Amino acid sequence: MRTPDVSGAMLPAIRDGSSLHTALDLGYRQVLLERGSLLAMLGPLASAAKQGIAIFVNLDAVEGLAPDAAALAFLATDLGFSGVVSVKPHALRDASRFRLRTVQRIHAIDSTGLETGLNGIVSPAPYAIAIAPAVALPFVMPAIRAVTNIPVWGTGFVASMEQAVNVLTAGATIVSSTRVDVWQQFARVPVP
Amino acid sequence: MATRAIVPPVRPRALDGSVKRLEEAFRRIPVAAVIRRGEELPRALASQVPAIFFLRAPAFHLGPLVWAVQAKHKMAFVHIDLIAGLGKDRAGVTFLAREIGVNGIITSHSGLVAAARAERVIAIQRLLLYDDMALPSALSALEHARPDIVEVLPGVIYPLVVDQIRARLPLPIIVGGFVTEPGHRDAAMGRGALAISTSTSALWP
Numbered sequence: 001m002r003t004p005d006v007s008g009a010m011l012p013a014i015r016d017g018s019s020l021h022t023a024l025d026l027g028y029r030q031v032l033l034e035r036g037s038l039l040a041m042l043g044p045l046a047s048a049a050k051q052g053i054a055i056f057v058n059l060d061a062v063e064g065l066a067p068d069a070a071a072l073a074f075l076a077t078d079l080g081f082s083g084v085v086s087v088k089p090h091a092l093r094d095a096s097r098f099r100l101r102t103v104q105r106i107h108a109i110d111s112t113g114l115e116t117g118l119n120g121i122v123s124p125a126p127y128a129i130a131i132a133p134a135v136a137l138p139f140v141m142p143a144i145r146a147v148t149n150i151p152v153w154g155t156g157f158v159a160s161m162e163q164a165v166n167v168l169t170a171g172a173t174i175v176s177s178t179r180v181d182v183w184q185q186f187a188r189v190p191v192p
Numbered sequence: 193m194a195t196r197a198i199v200p201p202v203r204p205r206a207l208d209g210s211v212k213r214l215e216e217a218f219r220r221i222p223v224a225a226v227i228r229r230g231e232e233l234p235r236a237l238a239s240q241v242p243a244i245f246f247l248r249a250p251a252f253h254l255g256p257l258v259w260a261v262q263a264k265h266k267m268a269f270v271h272i273d274l275i276a277g278l279g280k281d282r283a284g285v286t287f288l289a290r291e292i293g294v295n296g297i298i299t300s301h302s303g304l305v306a307a308a309r310a311e312r313v314i315a316i317q318r319l320l321l322y323d324d325m326a327l328p329s330a331l332s333a334l335e336h337a338r339p340d341i342v343e344v345l346p347g348v349i350y351p352l353v354v355d356q357i358r359a360r361l362p363l364p365i366i367v368g369g370f371v372t373e374p375g376h377r378d379a380a381m382g383r384g385a386l387a388i389s390t391s392t393s394a395l396w397p
């Protein structure tokens with residue numbers, strides 16, 4: 001894949017043009033479009049992708065896209081996005097056909113839900129799995145590692161630097177936060 | 193299919209009374225046992241928990257399990273979203289209420305809360321906290337659905353959002369999801385939860 005890969009442990013979760021610019025101004029080279037209308041911020045996203053920013057999209061939560069092949073082709077070919085996040089196996093399979101990196105989202109709500117999610121890991125193996133909420137990661141990492149060695153991301157409810165560090169310490173390679181203050185602190189004190 | 197073949201116990205139809213009864217029982221013993229497999233049930237029946245949540249039981253073999261719970265003077269709740277074989281719709285709720293005689297249902301869906309109310313069984317609505325951006329809309333959905341009780345999951349998030357929830361919803365809260373240690377239980381109870389729900393049998397008193 002010629003699109004840029006993730007390049008650091010913090011993945012700012014954005015929802016509009018202003019949060020995109022905040023993340024880029026802080027020096028981040030990667031963002032996760034987690035909410036909002038993709039179509040309303042098409043210009044800024046496309047130019048960020050052109051400048052080598054790795055852009056991931058939450059297909060299940062972003063507005064303005066149909067969950068079909070035409071939308072995925074647009075993300076991959078026209079916009080040059082790096083990957084997609086989804087709980088839906090068919091969306092991930094379609095995305096991999098367009099050479100998008102696929103991040104399978106698994107909800108860590110309780111042990112039963114986690115079990116269901118881990119049993120449903122797609123084939124071919126996703127590029128990563130994203131555990132939501134990230135804050136549950138320390139509780140669930142052993143169960144995850146018992147079934148797969150795929151890289152783990154943590155997203156959701158990361159409201160402080162301390163929580164972000166806990167998620168990474170628990171074994172995540174990427175932690176995503178919606179909070180600008182966490183992005184700021186993380187940019188100042190990079191954590192290995 | 194063991195439904196009409198065995199006569200289910202007569203269930204009081206007064207919904208308000210049964211919610212009150214559950215709340216009072218939780219004030220004495222604030223734990224609901226979560227059952228994922230049939231073999232976990234005997235231990236829950238032998239414990240003092242006042243309520244049992246069935247998470248994945250097969251719908252059409254549920255009757256005897258539910259009646260065993262009620263025979264022990266405990267209340268039986270069925271997670272309709274996760275149950276195998278049953279439609280996640282009004283007909284499914286009606287079946288659980290009338291044929292099985294459950295005390296209540298657990299669901300994430302507001303539409304099923306309304307169905308439970310129509311059938312006069314207790315509605316426990318799950319507030320699934322996996323995404324901070326989704327919290328405001330999830331709270332609005334709960335405000336409109338007005339379940340009898342909210343189950344907040346996972347437990348580790350509860351202390352982070354309890355004030356936001358309380359500001360919007362004056363409803364009793366059960367905290368569940370990865371509540372596996374006494375410390376998790378105490379953290380939830382210390383922040384005003386009515387009870388915890390857990391499949392960890394060591395936490396069933």
